[in-house]
Amino acid sequence: NERGSGTDAKVYIIIFGKNNDTGKVPLAISKTHKDPFERGHTDLFEIEAMDIGEPKKIKIGHDDAGMLSDWLLERVEIDVPKMGRTWVFPCGKWLSTSKGDCQLELELYPKAMATEVYTPHVPYEIKVVTSKVSGAGTDANIFVEIYGTDKTTGEVMLCNKKERKGKFQTGSVDTFVLELEDVGQFIEKIRIGHDNTGWGAAWHLDRVEIRRLDKNKKSKTFIFPCDRWFAKDEDDHSIVRELVPEKILEEEVGKGGKLKVRENEVQNRLEMKxxxxxxxxxxxxxxxxxxxxxxxxxxDRGDTGERELASSETHMNKFEKKQMDRFKIESADLGIIYKLKIRHDNSGPFADWLLAKVEVKDDIKTYVFHCERWLAKGKDTKLEQTLYEKD
Incomplete structure (x- = not known):
């Protein structure tokens, strides 16, 4: 964070692995800053390269161009989701013709004890088919979460703002390949929705198709039909939905290179409730x-993910004194319900809220969650409460 430590020069990197190297890769477009390599910045870049194996060393340098080209590099971190590891390459040196060792290129090695290990990621191909009905396209940002039998990928945006242009339009088929946490061979459900931003946020989704990109294995594509609006003024006013797979397409290359395709109905799929x-x-x-x-x-079978309680069936002006507001949400079968998290965003002139209780009803039972606490921003209060049945 030293004064004058940023650079206007063009920076490049070469990553040397166990099997090969990436060649010289320009670090041009930062995902975190419009003007990269400035003082105190952490700039994130994504690069695609052949499988070079475990990174053993890097070379990083710049072309000394621009008015202020001297650069003080603190460190480089290389994250390889496929391997589930992050390597840290300490530096703390100037890349300059007049400072430090007067070198424009440095060779760095990973710090032995600074390698972070996490669950390996696998590539998923996610195909999103927007409906052909009038006004089906959206300007909002789309997110998805994939659920396996025991694991979830967590919620991820399908693309960033730079990649967003022209996608999710009426009748469009948009395909994304994302490296996500491995949820296993079977996908039980997905949760998909948008953030309601942009001039035309309302979205009509036809279906989603997800394929785990495994090498040398049968290809399985899970088909999630939808045919619903994600809009605050259409259908049930929801902008988040859960979908369960209806069919699985299995593709396998047989003898002689002939592609075999089988379509199977999903057995014992989760019931929507x-x-x-x-x-x-x-x-x-x-x-x-x-x-x-x-x-x-x-x-005990999963969760709904966070849902906004937006449209009360009982009152236009919701969450007022002595009032009961009723909401309905759709979700894959949750099984026996045992916990509820509830919060507010502290917006509006009168945000503080005294919540008495919440009742959740399925087709069998009513689950009661007592609260009798304020949800407020203060010394002894908080905006979120976690409640347990008959707590």
Whole structure:
């Protein structure tokens, strides 16, 4: 973070692995800063290269161009999701013709004990088919979460703002390849939605197809039909939905290179259910809220992910004193419900909220979550509460 440590020069890197090297790769477009390599910056770059194996050393340098070309490099971190590891290459030296060792290129080696190990990632091909109905396209940002039997990828955006142009338009088929945490061979469900941003956020999704890109194995494509709106003024006003696979397409190259394709119905797939959520506001002066409220319901078969409680079936002005507001959400079967997280975003002129209780009903049982606490930003209060049944 030293004064004058940033550079205007063009920076490149060569990564040397156990099997090969990447060749000289320009580090031109940072995913974190418009003007890269400035003082105090951490710049993130994504590069595609052949499989070079475990990184053993790097060469990094610049072309000494620009008015302020001297560069003080603190360190380089290389993350390889496929291997589930991050390598750290310490530096702390100038790349300059007049400072330090007066070198424009440095050779760096990974720090022995600084390698971070995590669960290896695998590539998933995610094909998103926007419907052909009028106004089906969206300007919003789309996210997805993939659930296996025991694991989830976590929520990820399908593309960044730079890659967003021209995608998710009416009738379009957009394909993304993302390296995500391995959820196993079977995909139980996905959660997909958007952030409701842009001029035309409403979106009509036809279907999603997901294929795990395994080498030398049968290719399985999971088909998730939808044919629903994701819009605050259409359908059930939801902008997040869970989808379960209806079919699996299996492709295998047989003898003589002939491609065999089989279509199978998914057996024992998760049942989609509609849950009723009754939210009871307390009975004290000023206990209602104007903030946006969100909840997550947990069962022994999974969770709903965070959902906004946006459209009350019982009141236009929701979450007011002594009021019960009813909401409905769709989710894959949660099983036995045992926990609920509820929060608000502290927005609006009167955000503080006294929550009395929440009741969640499925087609069999009503689960009661007592609260009787304020959700407020203060010394002894917080904006989120985790509640357990009959807590």
């Amino acid at each position: 509609r849950y009723t959520i009754d939210v009871y506001t307390g009975d004290k002066m000023g206990c209602g809220t104007d903030a946006n409220v969100f909840c997550t319901i947990y069962g």
